[in-house]
Amino acid sequence: MELRKTEMYSVQEMILEKKRKKKVNMEKIIPKLLFLTAAISVFTTIGIILTLIFETFIFFDRVSIVEFFTEAKWLPFASTPSFGIMPLIVGTLKITVIAAVVAVPVGLATAIFLSEYASEKTRRIIKPILEVLAGIPTIVYGFFALTFVTPVLRDLFPSLDMFNALSPGIVVGIMIMPMIASLSEDALVSVPKSIREGAYALGATKLETTIKVVLPAAISGIMASIVLALSRAIGETMIVSVAGGSTPNMSMDVTSSIQTMTAYIVQVSSGDAGYGTTIYYSIYAVGMTLFVFTLIMNLLAQFISRKFREEY
Amino acid sequence: MKLINKSHVAKKMPARLAVNTICKGLFFLATLVGLLVLAILFYRIFTQGIGSLNGDFLQNFASRKPEEAGIKAALIGSIWLMVVVAPVSLLLGVGTAIYLEEYARKNWITTFIKVNISNLAGVPSIVFGLLGLTVFVRALALDRSILAAGLTMSLLVLPVIIVAAQEAIRAVPRDLREASFGMGATKWQTILKVVLPAAIPGILTGGILALSRAIGETAPLVVVGIPMFIAFLPQSFMDTFTVLPMQIYNWTSRPQEEFQQVAAAGIIVLLILLIFMNSIAVIIRNKFQKRY
Numbered sequence: 001m002e003l004r005k006t007e008m009y010s011v012q013e014m015i016l017e018k019k020r021k022k023k024v025n026m027e028k029i030i031p032k033l034l035f036l037t038a039a040i041s042v043f044t045t046i047g048i049i050l051t052l053i054f055e056t057f058i059f060f061d062r063v064s065i066v067e068f069f070t071e072a073k074w075l076p077f078a079s080t081p082s083f084g085i086m087p088l089i090v091g092t093l094k095i096t097v098i099a100a101v102v103a104v105p106v107g108l109a110t111a112i113f114l115s116e117y118a119s120e121k122t123r124r125i126i127k128p129i130l131e132v133l134a135g136i137p138t139i140v141y142g143f144f145a146l147t148f149v150t151p152v153l154r155d156l157f158p159s160l161d162m163f164n165a166l167s168p169g170i171v172v173g174i175m176i177m178p179m180i181a182s183l184s185e186d187a188l189v190s191v192p193k194s195i196r197e198g199a200y201a202l203g204a205t206k207l208e209t210t211i212k213v214v215l216p217a218a219i220s221g222i223m224a225s226i227v228l229a230l231s232r233a234i235g236e237t238m239i240v241s242v243a244g245g246s247t248p249n250m251s252m253d254v255t256s257s258i259q260t261m262t263a264y265i266v267q268v269s270s271g272d273a274g275y276g277t278t279i280y281y282s283i284y285a286v287g288m289t290l291f292v293f294t295l296i297m298n299l300l301a302q303f304i305s306r307k308f309r310e311e312y
Numbered sequence: 313m314k315l316i317n318k319s320h321v322a323k324k325m326p327a328r329l330a331v332n333t334i335c336k337g338l339f340f341l342a343t344l345v346g347l348l349v350l351a352i353l354f355y356r357i358f359t360q361g362i363g364s365l366n367g368d369f370l371q372n373f374a375s376r377k378p379e380e381a382g383i384k385a386a387l388i389g390s391i392w393l394m395v396v397v398a399p400v401s402l403l404l405g406v407g408t409a410i411y412l413e414e415y416a417r418k419n420w421i422t423t424f425i426k427v428n429i430s431n432l433a434g435v436p437s438i439v440f441g442l443l444g445l446t447v448f449v450r451a452l453a454l455d456r457s458i459l460a461a462g463l464t465m466s467l468l469v470l471p472v473i474i475v476a477a478q479e480a481i482r483a484v485p486r487d488l489r490e491a492s493f494g495m496g497a498t499k500w501q502t503i504l505k506v507v508l509p510a511a512i513p514g515i516l517t518g519g520i521l522a523l524s525r526a527i528g529e530t531a532p533l534v535v536v537g538i539p540m541f542i543a544f545l546p547q548s549f550m551d552t553f554t555v556l557p558m559q560i561y562n563w564t565s566r567p568q569e570e571f572q573q574v575a576a577a578g579i580i581v582l583l584i585l586l587i588f589m590n591s592i593a594v595i596i597r598n599k600f601q602k603r604y
């Protein structure tokens with residue numbers, strides 16, 4: 001046997017030898033380790049859902065679920081507290097609608113300009129600037145809303161309160177605009193050139209081609225981008241905390257102080273509501289409502305882009 | 313029989329072209345809105361903050377007097393936070409990406425993980441704060457430490473890193489892998505010595521962008537309970553601390569005019585940090601990214 005080892009040492013045997021020598025088989029352990037890291041993201045989701053459910057249950061032990069959804073007053077700090085989430089939802093929706101009014105037309109027009117009209121050179125200048133706009137921390141936008149947009153708006157409408165829905169709504173709109181512009185542009189660019197050329201051949205102008213041919217073909221991507229951006233607006237926290245005020249109410253007035261779901265969570269967290277109080281658990285019930293809102297919108301966006309996608 | 317009434321078309325043509333030109337102008341104006349806002353924002357913050365921005369501002373701790381307030385604790389705190397977030401999120405993110413791109417079979421578990429990641433990316437950051445508060449601060453008793461905040465932030469930016477790393481790994485051509493297998497390398501050897509080195513520029517670019525998101529994020533840290541007013545530097549990962557956006561939030565929400573200038577100075581420091589990180593990402597992207 002000794003002789004054989006020195007004389008007939010083929011490559012094949014070398015490999016076999018090496019395989020035998022290895023005590024730990026990396027090839028079998030590594031995939032399992034990597035699967036564990038991938039499972040962390042699943043555990044994160046499970047953790048979020050369990051956290052919200054458990055703490056929300058404790059909250060509903062103390063406050064009836066019927067009151068939570070039907071009561072029209074959110075007064076957690078009053079001597080006889082009232083926990084009806086509707087005012088917080090109304091505040092959140094006010095911000096979202098104002099943001100949509102700003103972001104959808106501007107974002108969509110930007111997307112159309114970049115994909116249909118702009119030259120390659122212009123695109124290369126404007127797209128990074130939009131990325132910068134999207135990368136600015138929300139606290140900076142909050143500062144901008146409070147110290148610039150609100151004073152400017154108050155010059156225009158003197159009846160506007162220092163804290164109001166209009167200013168943070170507009171700034172949230174500016175914040176989500178790049179998202180609509182960039183995702184919608186992707187959808188527009190992916191419409192094949194041949195379809196546009198078919199329209200030109202029939203004598204359509206560029207605008208007619210865009211409105212009647214390209215937009216309908218890209219509508220699933222555009223709708224999905226809008227829904228995603230609005231979901232972002234619903235979950236936006238710092239802008240509304242800084243510039244929106246902390247007065248939950250049901251009125252449709254945009255000139256007075258409001259409170260959103262996110263701003264309430266921040267108000268309680270940065271105050272000193274003790275661990276274990278009803279107010280402490282209320283942030284989980286509000287967080288749960290917020291989570292369900294954004295989850296439904298994200299699933300809706302995925303559904304739209306899958307269901308209505310035109311395949312070319 | 314005439315199919316087209318030429319005079320009718322000719323009569324309508326100037327109006328149609330005019331509408332086309334007008335709309336092109338409108339689309340262009342809308343594009344300018346974004347640029348204009350960015351210019352105003354930078355101009356305002358620069359003019360408000362430049363007066364307070366000096367050596368003392370960088371070296372002083374927070375103070376009740378605006379003229380003595382400084383950003384030292386927050387700046388150092390942000391760096392401590394990054395020291396936790398960078399390795400944790402990169403390790404988990406790249407690991408997940410390798411698994412999904414190289415090992416995962418096409419089955420319901422893989423689909424579930426992928427759907428889960430894209431939904432996780434849409435969860436509001438403040439909800440991650442609630443998770444951090446319950447799991448890291450209370451259940452694991454990490455208290456309001458750098459570690460608790462860092463782990464919360466790592467989970468928040470995880471989807472961003474996963475997606476970036478997946479794209480980078482997917483961009484490595486099959487040929488390289490086949491050549492490596494042909495030389496007798498095992499799958500893990502191929503991944504470690506061929507695929508990852510080729511994908512590292514893309515992974516780093518995505519990682520830096522994710523880190524810059526973690527640096528600018530405020531909401532989850534407010535919920536976790538990171539204090540806004542602190543006058544000492546942390547000594548270990550179990551110490552409490554504050555970060556730039558928290559300090560800026562604290563100054564912004566004070567009523568005095570002077571504190572708004574201090575807040576603007578803090579924002580300039582934050583933006584410089586972000587611009588610095590983003591330029592590194594751009595340099596890596598341009599310098600090291602190979603096109604196959």
